[in-house]
Amino acid sequence: MPEGPTVRKFCSVTLPFMGQQVTKVGGSTKQILLQDLMEKKFQDCQVHGKNLYLAFCCSINKQEKVDNVSTQDNGKSEEDCSLISEPSTAPRDKITTETSEETLVRKWLRFHFGLFGSVRANELSRAKRGNKKGDWKDPTPRLIVHFDGGGFLVFYNCRMTWCSCPFVEPTSDILCPEFDKEKALRALSNPRPVCITLMDQSVFSGVGNIIKNEILYLARVHPLSLGSVLPVETLIALINYAVTFTADWLNDKMKRKALHYHIYMKEQCENGHPVVKEAIGPTYGLKRLTWFCPICQKLVRSGDIVQPAPE
Ligand SMILES: [Zn+2]
Structure with a gap:
C-alpha cells in the first residue's frame, strides 16, 4: 500500500x-x-x-x-x-x-x-x-x-x-514538522508489541508496513517486544528512525531514486542471518507480513537486561 x-x-x-x-x-x-x-x-x-x-x-x-x-x-x-x-x-x-x-x-x-x-x-x-x-x-x-x-x-x-476538509492532526503525521515525538513515545511505551503500535495511524499517520519493518530492523528491535519492557532510549531511537527513514524515503522518491531495503522482503539480513517472515497483527485486527532478524533483533521479555545487539 x-x-x-x-x-x-x-x-x-x-x-x-x-x-x-x-x-x-x-x-x-x-x-x-x-x-x-x-x-x-x-x-x-x-x-x-x-x-x-x-x-x-x-x-x-x-x-x-x-x-x-x-x-x-x-x-x-x-x-x-x-x-x-x-x-x-x-x-x-x-x-x-x-x-x-x-x-x-x-x-x-x-x-x-x-x-x-x-x-x-x-x-x-x-x-x-x-x-x-x-x-x-x-x-x-x-x-x-x-x-x-x-x-x-x-x-x-x-x-x-x-x-469537507482534509484533516489529520499534524502532530500525528510522521512527515509533518509538528510530529509529536512525546505523544509517540507515550504510545510506544504501552504494554503491546511495538510493531502494532507503529501501525496505529492515530499516532504514526503515514507509517506503513515497509517503514515499520525497516525501522524496527534499523533500531534492532524485535517486532513482538512489548514497548513497556524496552528501555526508553530504544523507543526514542525507534521514533527517530521513523522520522528520518520516512523523510529520506520521500527525498529519494522526489529524485526518482529507488528505496534500498534493509530487511523488507529480504532472505538474509545485512549480517547474513536468515530473515524470519511472519504475519503479525492485533488479535482481532489485520495481520501484516513482518520481516525480522531474530539474531539482530532480540526479543526482549520483562526482566531481561537489554544489551547492545551482538556483532
Ligand atoms: Zn541479523
Missing part, C-alpha cells in the same frame, strides 16, 4: 494541473458521480497520512447557494454540507462579502490507495504481462480527469470520497 512518501509523490504529480478546469471525466469508479467534477477548477492538493486530498471548486451564484443549503437543512443531501465548511485557509480568490453575487465553493476529494494504487499524468498504465489466457489487458483507471490545459490525470486502484 502506498505509504506517506509515495502519496506525497502522487501529490507532486498533480501539481502542474493546479488552477486548471476539468473538461472531461471518466473512469470505472462508482464512489462518486463523475459529472460532479465537470467544470470544477482544481485548486489545491494536500497529503495527510496515507490520504491524498484534491480540492475542486466552482463558483455558484447566491441563489444557488441558498437553495443548496436549504436542501441540506431538510436532511436530503449530505454532500452539500461541504458548502458551508470552507477550510479556514480560504483561497485568495474566494469572494466572501455579503454583497457579492457569487462565491467559490471548495470541496475535497479524498483518495485512499489500495495495494497497487497510483496516480499518473498524461499517460495510461499498460499491462506488464499477459493473464493466464495470454491476453494483455491494461489496468482499468478508477478515475480520469481531463483539464483545459490539454493534459489529464489518471488514478488507479484507489477509493475516493468527497469530504
